[in-house]
Amino acid sequence: MTGPIPNPGILDIAPYVGGEAHAPGADRLIRLASNEGALGPSPKAMEAYRNLTGELHRYPDGTAKALREAIGRRYGYDPARIVCGAGSDELLQLLAKCYAGPGTEVLYSRHGFLIYPIAAKSVGATAVAAPETNLKSDVDALLARVNERTRIVFIANPNNPTGSYLTARELTRLHAGLPEHVLLVIDAAYAEFVRTNDYSSGAELVESFPNVVMTRTFSKIYALGGLRLGWAYCSSNVADVLNRVRGPFNISSSAIAAGVAAMEDVEFVEKSRILNDENRNWFVEQVQALGLKVHPSVANFVLVDFSEQLGQKADPEAARQLLKSRGILVRQMSSYGLGNCLRISIGLREEMEQVVKGLADWVHG
Numbered sequence: 001m002t003g004p005i006p007n008p009g010i011l012d013i014a015p016y017v018g019g020e021a022h023a024p025g026a027d028r029l030i031r032l033a034s035n036e037g038a039l040g041p042s043p044k045a046m047e048a049y050r051n052l053t054g055e056l057h058r059y060p061d062g063t064a065k066a067l068r069e070a071i072g073r074r075y076g077y078d079p080a081r082i083v084c085g086a087g088s089d090e091l092l093q094l095l096a097k098c099y100a101g102p103g104t105e106v107l108y109s110r111h112g113f114l115i116y117p118i119a120a121k122s123v124g125a126t127a128v129a130a131p132e133t134n135l136k137s138d139v140d141a142l143l144a145r146v147n148e149r150t151r152i153v154f155i156a157n158p159n160n161p162t163g164s165y166l167t168a169r170e171l172t173r174l175h176a177g178l179p180e181h182v183l184l185v186i187d188a189a190y191a192e193f194v195r196t197n198d199y200s201s202g203a204e205l206v207e208s209f210p211n212v213v214m215t216r217t218f219s220k221i222y223a224l225g226g227l228r229l230g231w232a233y234c235s236s237n238v239a240d241v242l243n244r245v246r247g248p249f250n251i252s253s254s255a256i257a258a259g260v261a262a263m264e265d266v267e268f269v270e271k272s273r274i275l276n277d278e279n280r281n282w283f284v285e286q287v288q289a290l291g292l293k294v295h296p297s298v299a300n301f302v303l304v305d306f307s308e309q310l311g312q313k314a315d316p317e318a319a320r321q322l323l324k325s326r327g328i329l330v331r332q333m334s335s336y337g338l339g340n341c342l343r344i345s346i347g348l349r350e351e352m353e354q355v356v357k358g359l360a361d362w363v364h365g
């Protein structure tokens with residue numbers, strides 16, 4: 001190669017491809033490919049965003065103090081141990097940059113979120129995938145792959161795209177099996193959707209141990225993905241490390257303002273969660289009635305498995321294309337090694353009715 005040569009690992013990265021946002025020819029779009037909250041953002045968050053236009057010439061508060069305090073009030077966390085990022089993606093990448101590197105390993109679960117291997121390779125570390133059991137992270141399989149080179153274990157809980165989760169007990173057992181030098185990163189991007197008694201976002205582990213980080217996002221239940229906003233709750237040591245390397249103004253003033261209003265609009269979040277529960281339960285029943293398999297999900301998306309319906313020639317691509325021809329966008333899963341599946345976000349009831357209609361036509365056609 002001539003010219004500048006990127007660092008080792010960079011060219012091994014398969015670029016992340018987001019959910020589709022266009023369906024040429026369709027007169028209306030039903031966008032169910034990126035798990036964006038069905039209701040859109042809280043009206044209060046949108047108002048706070050609009051009210052900021054007179055301040056656009058000012059730099060934001062680089063410490064995002066108002067936002068960290070709003071999060072702290074909402075959950076009872078110490079704002080000094082909260083670090084905000086331009087999406088939780090930025091925080092995951094920063095953690096990889098600070099704690100992993102050439103000669104080290106970053107561990108994740110086989111069908112875990114694709115950003116984990118990307119973050120690992122981008123800093124020259126080796127991404128190691130542990131096998132799953134029934135599309136669920138397997139604590140023993142993860143622990144069996146920990147060695148002296150391991151620096152980070154990334155776990156999405158619940159996981160995207162499988163919708164499965166580790167219980168609080170399983171998370172505790174995973175943490176207990178890790179050496180102290182390994183950082184456990186619990187990516188709880190969908191935590192607000194989950195209400196099962198055996199689930200924990202991981203905050204208690206953060207409070208008890210210096211080697212646990214929990215990350216959260218405003219992109220999913222808060223539906224503010226366009227603003228790029230996430231946060232991490234961690235020990236003061238990890239917070240100190242992240243604050244040294246993040247951009248001094250990594251969060252925009254509009255994201256801070258909208259984020260505070262969204263965090264305080266507790267009612268809106270609750271309404272979104274209840275709607276998601278209702279629509280997901282309804283949708284799962286309908287899809288199962290068509291003879292398709294749906295993997296159990298506690299989040300705002302489901303993984304529909306076409307392999308039983310299709311037998312040998314399982315390829316849900318035709319179903320996806322049929323939906324797309326009607327303006328319905330869902331997510332292809334081959335990059336996750338789940339080529340038999342489509343991931344479908346839970347939208348409004350009318351939107352889910354259109355999806356069911358489309359799938360029914362595909363099954364019967």
Ligand SMILES: *Cc1c(COP(=O)(O)O)cnc(C)c1O
Binds near residue numbers: 087113187189219
């Ligand atoms: C969507 C998602 C995120 C990232 O969200 P940001 O928009 O970067 O905050 C992180 N983790 C998982 C598992 C996700 O699905």
